[in-house]
Structures are given as C-alpha cells and as structure tokens.
Amino acid sequence: MGLRIERIPTFADNYTYLAICDETHEAAIVDAPEEDPVVARVEATDAKVKLILSTHHHFDHSMANPQLAERYGVPVYGHSSDVERLPGQTVGVDEGDEIQIGRQRGRVLFIPSHTMGHVAYVFDEAKAVFTGDMLFAGGCGRLFEGNAQMMYDALCVKLAALPDDYLVYCGHEYTESNLRFAITVEPDNPEITERYERVREIRSQVADDWHHATAAEMTIPSTIGEEKATNPFMRAPTAEELGRLRELKDNF
Numbered sequence: 001m002g003l004r005i006e007r008i009p010t011f012a013d014n015y016t017y018l019a020i021c022d023e024t025h026e027a028a029i030v031d032a033p034e035e036d037p038v039v040a041r042v043e044a045t046d047a048k049v050k051l052i053l054s055t056h057h058h059f060d061h062s063m064a065n066p067q068l069a070e071r072y073g074v075p076v077y078g079h080s081s082d083v084e085r086l087p088g089q090t091v092g093v094d095e096g097d098e099i100q101i102g103r104q105r106g107r108v109l110f111i112p113s114h115t116m117g118h119v120a121y122v123f124d125e126a127k128a129v130f131t132g133d134m135l136f137a138g139g140c141g142r143l144f145e146g147n148a149q150m151m152y153d154a155l156c157v158k159l160a161a162l163p164d165d166y167l168v169y170c171g172h173e174y175t176e177s178n179l180r181f182a183i184t185v186e187p188d189n190p191e192i193t194e195r196y197e198r199v200r201e202i203r204s205q206v207a208d209d210w211h212h213a214t215a216a217e218m219t220i221p222s223t224i225g226e227e228k229a230t231n232p233f234m235r236a237p238t239a240e241e242l243g244r245l246r247e248l249k250d251n252f
C-alpha cells in the first residue's frame with residue numbers, strides 16, 4: 001500500500017481523510033469542514049501533517065482549512081481557478097500536477113462540473129483516488145456549475161480510465177440512497193441489487209451521531225471496478241443520458 005488512509009466522519013455525513021505515508025508518517029488532510037475531529041485523529045495516530053488537499057470549494061469540504069493550516073503550518077491545495085473562493089487555499093494545482101505525501105506520489109485530475117474547480121487526487125502506488133463530490137459510491141454529485149458533457153468527461157472518461165482495483169474515497173456517506181436510485185435505473189442488474197442489499201445491511205446499525213460512526217458503518221471506500229459495474233452515472237453511454245439521469249436523481 002504505502003499510504004494508510006484514515007476515514008474521519010465529519011459534519012452531517014461528510015468524509016474527511018487523513019492519508020499517512022507508511023514510511024515517513026508524513027500526512028495529508030483531505031477535505032476538512034471541521035477542526036476538532038481531525039485534530040483528534042491526528043493525535044491518535046503517528047501522522048505528521050504536511051499538507052491539506054481540497055477537492056473543491058464547498059464549505060462542507062473546506063471550512064476548517066484556515067484553522068488546520070495555521071495549526072500545522074501547512075499549505076492548502078485546490079484547483080488554480082479556486083484561489084479566490086476556496087477557504088485558506090495557498091497552492092493552485094491543475095490537471096497532471098504532481099503532489100507528494102511523504103514518499104507517496106500523487107497526481108491531479110481536473111474533473112469539473114459539480115463545481116468548475118473540482119479536482120481528484122490519484123495515488124497510483126497506493127491505488128487510491130479522492131473524488132470529493134464528483135464520484136460517489138453508487139452515484140455522483142449534483143451538477144451545480146458545469147454541464148452534462150463536462151460531467152461525462154469527468155466520470156465516464158477520466159475516472160473510468162483508472163484501473164478497476166483503485167479504491168474510491170468520496171466526500172459523503174450517500175451510498176444507500178444512491179443505490180436505491182440505481183435500482184430504479186437498472187432493475188434487472190443483479191450486481192446493483194446485490195450491492196444495495198450489502199450496503200443496507202451495513203447501514204442498518206448506524207450510530208445516532210455520524211461523528212461517532214465506526215468503520216463497520218462505513219461503505220467507503222469502494223473501487224473503480226465496483227462503480228463501473230453498479231453506478232448508473234458512470235455507466236451512462238452518452239453525456240445526454242448522464243444529464244437525464246442526473247435530473248431524475250435531483251427529483252428522486
């Protein structure tokens with residue numbers, strides 16, 4: 001692996017990640033809306049925080065950036081077009097740029113449409129990708145700023161090109177409701193039905209407070225292969241079809 005990825009439940013149903021290099025213990029915080037749970041996890045591990053990675057500017061992914069950046073004295077990465085609006089951002093990145101967590105090398109995928117400055121961070125040796133609110137387990141984020149063609153290029157071209165065994169770490173625990181929708185799109189797809197049953201089982205014993213959620217209640221990470229088999233948005237044959245599905249889901 002090379003990269004240990006801690007899942008920290010934050011906000012209402014958000015995931016913040018702490019990605020720690022096995023060799024150096026240097027670490028990145030990914031998408032942090034809250035300071036306290038992140039600091040607690042850093043202190044409970046051997047992480048030496050060196051950078052903060054934001055997938056996009058929405059407050060529920062970035063609100064705690066300024067406090068965390070000050071606490072650890074570290075830079076905040078986001079897409080170059082978001083410098084004016086992403087809280088605490090100090091470094092602008094774009095498609096193909098390299099980043100480093102200890103000895104682990106990552107690269108940036110520019111995947112706009114949920115927002116126009118949305119990026120994913122891919123770690124090839126660790127086989128992991130942080131997808132924010134673009135690709136969810138079983139679904140995708142809303143189309144707030146871009147169009148269906150951009151979303152198609154992001155989900156069905158760029159992210160779909162990653163190897164099937166790459167782990168997908170997304171921004172929210174939305175998997176159950178996403179799959180409830182997926183079943184209506186492909187009622188005869190046994191892989192979707194099976195995944196929905198599995199996820200329902202996992203989510204049937206959830207804590208009252210998301211902040212106290214344990215690993216047993218989490219459906220993240222999934223894999224690129226699992227998404228390609230069961231995520232109707234990633235399976236859309238055209239941008240038009242993807243746009244139609246997104247509209248249906250908005251009103252689901």
Ligand SMILES: [Zn+2]
Pocket residue numbers: 056058114133141
């Ligand atoms: Zn968002």
